[in-house]
Amino acid sequence: MERIDISAGFSIHDYRTKLKLLHDDGDTRTLENRAELGCPSCGRAFTRLFVTENATASFDAPPERPFCLARTEAKLLLLAH
Numbered sequence: 001m002e003r004i005d006i007s008a009g010f011s012i013h014d015y016r017t018k019l020k021l022l023h024d025d026g027d028t029r030t031l032e033n034r035a036e037l038g039c040p041s042c043g044r045a046f047t048r049l050f051v052t053e054n055a056t057a058s059f060d061a062p063p064e065r066p067f068c069l070a071r072t073e074a075k076l077l078l079l080a081h
């Protein structure tokens, strides 16, 4: 399984054929994993990826499933399994 590599940062463009953009408000994006990509934290396939360059992020409700966090110098990633 290909795993998202964040050792040199994270760019959606590197995985654009494997991630489907569900939501984009300019500061945050939510993407669906359409290719069994592996999570950069645990290696397991995830279902949704939330990514932001903002310093903070708030959620009205937690994902109803296990989730992992990963960060690069510029971005914060939340991966829901």
Ligand SMILES: [Zn+2]
Pocket (backbone or CB within 6 Å): 039, 040, 041, 042, 043, 044, 046, 067, 068, 079, 081
């Ligand atoms: Zn994970």
